[in-house]
Every structure is written in structure tokens, then in C-alpha cells.
Amino acid sequence: MRKLIFAINTTLDGCVDHTKQFVDEETLEYFTHLTREVDLQVFGRKTYQLMVPYWPEVLKNQSETKADHEFARAFDSTNKLVFSRSLNSVEGRNTRIVRTNLRDEMLKLKQEQGKNILVGGVDIPSQLMELGLIDEYRFVVGPTLAGAGRRLLEGVSLPERLQLTLVESKVLKSGCVALHYSKH
């Protein structure tokens, strides 16, 4: 069965708002490697619109860094699934919109043949955590305290505390610590 991997950058105090963080080159490379290991990426509408058209445009723009380009290429070439009730169409390629039933759709996709699935964002991953459907977690913890801001699992309640198993921890030069956990 395909694994569902959730990856996100977070501050020391658990703020996952991307505007409160600074993503260094090595963190971007970490996400590039992760994206290359999957063949499907899942987003909610808000995260999708954060990523597209931003990354497809980076791909067209020669003035960006090598790390930016490599992430953009990995991102662009992967199939994407967007959960949205309001989007009718998307401008990005290899993208499908799904309106309803997150649980059934994800269960079906996990049963299908293929590489692992990567999910990003806040709302959709939080719901998937509540549903117990995430198999692996990647938290890249930046050396900052945000003080306030968006966190994971707001508005959802876990049926029980989720015990994880630490698979690996890796220190990046920027002082970010990349933590890799799997479901217990």
C-alpha cells in the first residue's frame, strides 16, 4: 500500500504559517528530495494556490537559484490532487480537483499502485491526522519562536494522542532540524 507522507516547516512553538518562517536553500533541497520520492501531491485549495502559479513561474524564470529551479521542476512534474468546493478549474498541469469525501478518496488512492503520496498544507493534513490516514510525518523545525500564528490540528480533535516513532533526525546548516516520524 502507498504511504501517505505529511511534510511541513514549523517554528519551535509549532507555528506553521509560512509567512512567519524563512526557508533556506538546504530546506528547499530537503523538500525537493521528498517530492521526487512521490508521484502524487495532495493539497487543499489554499495551499495549492500558494504553490501555483508561484512554482510553475519559477520554472520559467531564469533568474531564480538552482535550488529554486530544482524544487520547481520536481513540483511541476508530479501529479497533483486539490480538494476544493469552490475551484472549477486550475491553470496548472497534471492536476485533478476533488470536491468531496476526503476519507474515501484518500483510502482509494492509498490502495492504488504507485509511489508514495505527499500531502502539504494545514487544514487537509489536520483532517487526515484526525482520520488516522497519515503514515509518515516530516517536520522541519526552524530555530525561531513565532509567538503566535497558525498551528496544526486547529478545529479538529484527535480521537486519542498520536504516538509516533522517530525514524531519523537531521540537522541542517541553518539550524533547522528535520524530523522524520512514522505512525506507531
Add this chain to the structure above:
Amino acid sequence: MLLRNIDFSVETRIRPRILWVRLWVGKSARPRPLNAATRNIATHRPEGLAWGPAKTLGSDIVEGIRRIKAQDGPDVILSGSSTLTSTLLEHGLADEVLLVVFPVLLGTGKRISADGTPPRSFELVGTKALASGVILSTYKPNGPLRTGTMKRIGVSRVREQGKKGGFK
């Protein structure tokens, strides 16, 4: 282990103090270094000082901690307060932050910093993974969060326009 070399323990207001007393007082297996350390309590209620050796930090907590830091002696540890931690960081009184991350997702509960604490940056000193999956990371405060660092790598057109995109 971490408490072995520590003689001063700076604790917070009455509630965590009670928690500590409940946890450790009367237990024969309580760690000797913890028991021997002088506890400096930020409290308005004298009953919080029952577990000696204990002293009050006085009405001005920040001044009280400055006073202790200025004295000769072993390092001072503050354990487990979301309100006092934020105060100490804001006043530049913490020299080191040890973060202990357990491999558990809860979804609710107390956070490290009180809401509205100004954003701050840190320098990672070191990190260690224990066999249990617990991660111990040590940080040094590195001042307020500098937005200038945003421009260090890969400034994009989107960001130059004042917006952030692509999760960066």
C-alpha cells in the same frame, strides 16, 4: 542527569510549583540534585515556599532573576512555564534554551510561548536523539526575528512585491 550541576531552580508562579511539590515531595526516589537545589520561586503566596531550600524572587520577577544571575554560583534552570519563559526571553535573560520534543501529537494543550510574545530567532547549538524517540535540542537566543534574512537566498519576484509565495 540534567539537574546534576544545578543549584538554583527558578520556577514559576504557584501552579507549576504545586505540581513540582506534588511530584517530588515525599518520594524517596526523588533525585538528590533537585532536592538539594535552592528553589527561587516567582510567587505571591508564601505557601509556595514549603519545599525548602526555597526563596521568593520578590515582586519584580525580572529584577529577581537579574539579581541571581549576577551572583557567583552554578547555572540557573527554569523549568516548564509558558508565561515565565516568554518573560525571560523578552528581557534577554535566558542564555540557553533546551527543547525536549516527545514523539507524540496531541492537538491541544499548553504551548511554549504565551500568545503575543514577540517573534525571536535562535541559534542551534546541538541536537541529540534518544532511543525513546525524544529529541533534545539546545538553542542560544539570537535576538528578535530579523526579516532582513528573508532576502538572503532566492529573493523572488513575488516576495519583492511584498507577498510570499510557494511556501517559502
